[in-house]
Amino acid sequence: GENVEQHPSTLSVQEGDSAVIKCTYSDSASNYFPWYKQELGKRPQLIIDIRSNVGEKKDQRIAVTLNKTAKHFSLHITETQPEDSAVYFCAAGWSGSARQLTFGSGTQLTVLP
């Protein structure tokens, strides 16, 4: 099955700096890579996703890049703000498969004022 590794497990940045979280996956058949944000005590919510037919996707201050050859993908957050503090999870899976996703272990991002 799929195995997803996520690094780092914790990340502290100064407000206004950029943050990068990296994930690797094992199954070359995976073609769907979402990122979820979970604030303390809340449910995970999708913030951005990418499919294997593109290498990069942006949505305002967040972007995701995908390197299919190396089987890794990354989340980039620019101009970080205190409200970006949360746990971020990457995931990998097959588009169209109801079995859904294998998640990484999560990154606790803390944005220091």
Added chain:
Amino acid sequence: NAGVTQTPKFQVLKTGQSMTLQCAQDMNHNSMYWYRQDPGMGLRLIYYSASEGTTDKGEVPNGYNVSRLNKREFSLRLESAAPSQTSVYFCASSEPPGINNSPLHFGNGTRLTVT
């Protein structure tokens, strides 16, 4: 439109007791899922139901059973709770990923403690 609703929010069980976690969604999604979340281990799939009438094991199914009661409802049962099942449980629903950009929609979670 409530999305995904889970009950209860909190539960404490003694070892060997049983309980059922309830989940309902009002988004007309075909697929539903149960995950558990443990510190440092992300979200791990327990069981899923691709559509009404079908259920399949996920990554960590031992000690659990599920029932897809109808399209809206998907319950998770612990027949004989063990301390290792202390966790936060999330129900989720979706269309298959990548179809119409449908993400996983999670419920608010159930915090279960087994003593």
